[in-house]
Amino acid sequence: MPMISVSMFPGRTPAQKSALVRELTDAFIRTCGGKPEGVQVTLIEVGADHWATGGVLHSDR
Structure with missing residues (x-):
């Protein structure tokens, strides 16, 4: 049974999430x-204050 896990910033609509999983x-x-x-x-x-790229939190960008 495969498991696909997607981490993303909040803000997508339920319709967008449904389309993505489909x-x-x-x-x-x-x-x-x-x-x-x-x-x-x-x-x-994952909130921007819990996600960093290049050593910088996205909430600080």
Whole structure:
């Protein structure tokens, strides 16, 4: 059972999240095979004060 985990900033609508998990599932099935009900997707929303790139918090940018 594959697990796809996506970390992203908050702010996407429920419709955008639904479309994302649908597309990720479809892409996995298309490239690796299997059945959609076997693909697990987690969406993790991380605030800008908990995410850094290049040693700088995104909240400080």
